Structure formats: C-alpha cells, structure tokens
Amino acid sequence: MTQRSSTGDRDPIDTFAFQMPTRIVWGTPVIDAVPAEVAALGVDRVLIVTDPGLATTGLPDAVRAALEHAGVAVAVHADVSGNPTTDDVAAARSIAESSRSGAIVAIGGGSAIDTAKASAMLLANGGEYADYQWDGRPITRRSHPFVAVPTTAGTGSEVTKVAVISDASQPFKKGVLSPLMFAHVAILDPEVTIALPPHLTAATGIDALVHAFEAYTGRRTNPISDLLALESLRLAIAGLGPATADGSDLDARGNMMLAALYGGMAMDQSGLGLVHALSGGICSHLHLHHGLANAMILPYALEFNVSAIRPERLRRLADVLGLPVDAGGEHVVDMLTELVRSLDLPIGLGTTVDADTDVDWDDVAAESMRMVMVHNNPRTVTVEDCRAILEAMLSSAVGGRE
Numbered sequence: 001m002t003q004r005s006s007t008g009d010r011d012p013i014d015t016f017a018f019q020m021p022t023r024i025v026w027g028t029p030v031i032d033a034v035p036a037e038v039a040a041l042g043v044d045r046v047l048i049v050t051d052p053g054l055a056t057t058g059l060p061d062a063v064r065a066a067l068e069h070a071g072v073a074v075a076v077h078a079d080v081s082g083n084p085t086t087d088d089v090a091a092a093r094s095i096a097e098s099s100r101s102g103a104i105v106a107i108g109g110g111s112a113i114d115t116a117k118a119s120a121m122l123l124a125n126g127g128e129y130a131d132y133q134w135d136g137r138p139i140t141r142r143s144h145p146f147v148a149v150p151t152t153a154g155t156g157s158e159v160t161k162v163a164v165i166s167d168a169s170q171p172f173k174k175g176v177l178s179p180l181m182f183a184h185v186a187i188l189d190p191e192v193t194i195a196l197p198p199h200l201t202a203a204t205g206i207d208a209l210v211h212a213f214e215a216y217t218g219r220r221t222n223p224i225s226d227l228l229a230l231e232s233l234r235l236a237i238a239g240l241g242p243a244t245a246d247g248s249d250l251d252a253r254g255n256m257m258l259a260a261l262y263g264g265m266a267m268d269q270s271g272l273g274l275v276h277a278l279s280g281g282i283c284s285h286l287h288l289h290h291g292l293a294n295a296m297i298l299p300y301a302l303e304f305n306v307s308a309i310r311p312e313r314l315r316r317l318a319d320v321l322g323l324p325v326d327a328g329g330e331h332v333v334d335m336l337t338e339l340v341r342s343l344d345l346p347i348g349l350g351t352t353v354d355a356d357t358d359v360d361w362d363d364v365a366a367e368s369m370r371m372v373m374v375h376n377n378p379r380t381v382t383v384e385d386c387r388a389i390l391e392a393m394l395s396s397a398v399g400g401r402e
C-alpha cells in the first residue's frame with residue numbers, strides 16, 4: 001500500500017476505497033417501507049425469507065398483507081434455522097425460483113438476511129453454494145434484487161457483502177463474499193426491535209460493538225470506517241444498557257440500530273479481529289449464539305491486544321468510551337469488561353463448559369487460526385496464543401475476569 005498523505009494528528013492515510021451500494025431507508029414503518037421499496041424495484045412477485053421465531057411475532061404476516069394489498073404476489077419461506085446451512089439456502093432459492101419472485105425480502109436477524117443474501121447470489125450466478133464456499137467459483141453477476149429488514153441490532157448484515165452459511169458436510173464455517181452481494185435496500189425501523197428480549201438485545205448489541213471495535217483497531221482502517229466505527233461505539237455505549245434494561249426505550253433502540261448499521265459498514269470495509277476469529281472456532285464446536293460468544297471472548301481478546309493498539313487510537317477510544325483520553329489501555333479493557341458484566345452476559349467459558357463437554361480445544365485453536373480475520377488483528381496471533389486464551393477462558397478465573 002502506498003502512503004500518500006498525512007493529516008495532522010490523524011494517522012497517515014493510505015490509499016483506500018470505500019464501497020457500500022445499499023440504499024438505506026430509516027425510520028419508516030416496515031409495513032409502509034417494504035411495499036414502497038419493492039415497487040421501486042419494479043417487481044410484482046416477492047419471496048419473504050424469515051425464521052420460525054419471528055414468524056410468531058406477526059411482522060412477516062403484516063408485511064405480506066401490505067405487499068398483497070399493493071398488488072404484489074408473495075411467497076413465504078419461514079423455516080430459516082438459527083445457524084443457517086446450505087440446505088436453508090437451497091430451500092429459499094428453490095422457492096424463489098418456483099414462485100418466480102422478482103425480489104427476496106429478508107425479515108429477521110443475521111440468519112435470515114444471510115440466507116437471503118446467499119440465495120440472491122445463487123439466483124443470479126447459478127450453481128450450488130458449496131461451489132463458491134470451497135471451490136472458489138467466481139461471482140460475476142450482481143445478486144438478484146434483495147431487500148434486508150433487520151429485526152435485531154447487531155450483525156450489520158444488511159450493509160455487508162458477506163454471507164456466513166454452514167455446510168453440513170464441513171465442520172468449518174466459511175463465508176462467501178463479493179461486492180456484488182450487497183443488499184439492494186436496507187429498511188431500518190427501530191420499532192421492530194422492541195420485541196427482542198433482554199438477553200438477545202445484549203448479545204446482539206455486543207456483536208455490533210465488537211464489529212466497530214475490531215474495525216477501528218485492525219490493520220485495514222481507513223478514515224471513513226474510522227468515523228463509522230467511533231460513532232458506532234459511542235452509540236452502543238449510550239444505548240446498550242438502556243435498550244437491555246427497557247426494551248420499549250425507542251431512543252436506546254434507535255441508538256443500537258444505528259450502532260449496528262455503522263459497525264456493519266465499518267467492519268465490511270476494514271475487517272474484524274481476534275474476537276471474531278475465536279468466536280468462529282468456538283461456535284463451530286459449541287453452537288453458541290454468535291453475539292454471546294463474542295461477549296465471552298471480548299475481555300480476553302482485549303487484554304491480549306491492548307498493547308498493540310496505537311496510542312493515538314487508544315486515546316480516541318478512551319474519549320468515545322467516556323474515559324479520560326490518557327486513561328490508558330487497562331482502563332479501556334476494564335470498562336468494556338464491566339459493560340459485558342453489567343449486561344448479565346457470561347465472561348469466559350467457565351459457566352458454559354463442564355467436565356462432560358467433549359471439545360478438542362486444539363482443534364478450536366486451529367480453526368480460529370483459519371479464520372481470515374485473524375490476519376487483521378492488531379497484534380500478531382499464533383495458534384499457541386489462541387490455545388492460551390481458550391485455556392484462560394475455560395478457567396475463567398485467570399486474569400481476574402470472574
């Protein structure tokens with residue numbers, strides 16, 4: 001990378017590109033925004049992709065009714081699993097084809113959105129998802145029209161170009177990404193997150209916060225993702241506690257939805273780090289909720305990384321977190337650890353894993369090292385480092401975390 005310019009107290013700016021083609025619609029009630037955006041796409045048949053839990057809230061039915069009222073024919077696939085697989089993708093794609101849907105509307109968290117994103121890519125490019133996951137088949141065509149309606153404030157998948165899907169025949173979960181895979185439209189209405197229970201609000205919110213933190217402290221930062229990441233962190237610090245304590249607090253819900261949006265854009269451009277690498281390894285064995293796993297890992301990864309975060313970045317982080325700018329890395333670690341604790345989320349693996357848990361932790365460490373984001377971590381990571389962090393997480397008392 002060629003260094004081109006320096007800007008006063010900011011880091012030197014390397015060459016960079018920033019691409020985010022998704023149209024973002026904020027604040028309009030979903031039942032009004034979806035028909036309007038589908039009409040703007042010029043299609044009269046759509047497939048709604050959602051999950052069984054969300055289907056019980058009535059939101060997909062309400063969107064369906066609004067679309068039908070607008071003269072749009074609607075098919076529904078409401079069976080996406082919490083950890084979507086290539087079978088989920090194949091099912092959604094098949095229904096989209098048989099119903100001749102001109103667009104897919106995903107309503108849900110990252111699972112529904114990633115399933116729809118993967119299906120939309122296949123509809124345009126052909127073949128099976130595994131061809132792209134394992135054989136490196138190139139993606140050459142813009143995805144089938146696809147509208148994302150997030151109902152959690154966490155994954156940021158509505159503004160990322162990656163879909164993470166499990167292949168039942170492989171233990172390792174590998175994402176597929178392409179700038180041709182961005183959603184065409186993201187519809188964000190904080191009201192739809194009011195029904196999210198406290199523990200999911202907290203876990204998904206920590207995921208959003210970690211996206212911003214890892215994007216800001218990684219090796220591929222750029223000035224635009226920095227802006228987004230810092231504002232995401234500020235909003236998450238302000239909103240996470242109140243949104244978890246009182247789900248009907250619309251200001252807090254709005255803060256968290258923006259935090260997730262900005263965090264998603266930042267990490268899509270600037271990458272992630274050790275928390276997500278370890279989360280990938282751990283979740284492939286323990287099948288934990290992604291955000292919950294991130295919360296468990298965060299204090300340990302922070303402690304490992306803090307010495308490698310550049311001083312100017314540490315000062316800006318301290319400022320955004322509401323600490324004195326010269327508070328130092330340990331205070332940043334302590335503050336974020338305390339935030340996780342205050343949300344009643346577990347730290348470490350001590351409360352999750354017992355003597356009967358049959359996991360090969362050497363495999364988990366090796367799989368964490370296969371995650372691409374490990375190379376974006378501010379401090380160089382080895383498999384021995386991953387193993388040592390897992391060991392500390394298993395004993396939970398190490399590092400004084402619990």
Ligand SMILES: [Fe+2]
Pocket residue numbers: 155207211276290
């Ligand atoms: Fe994440």
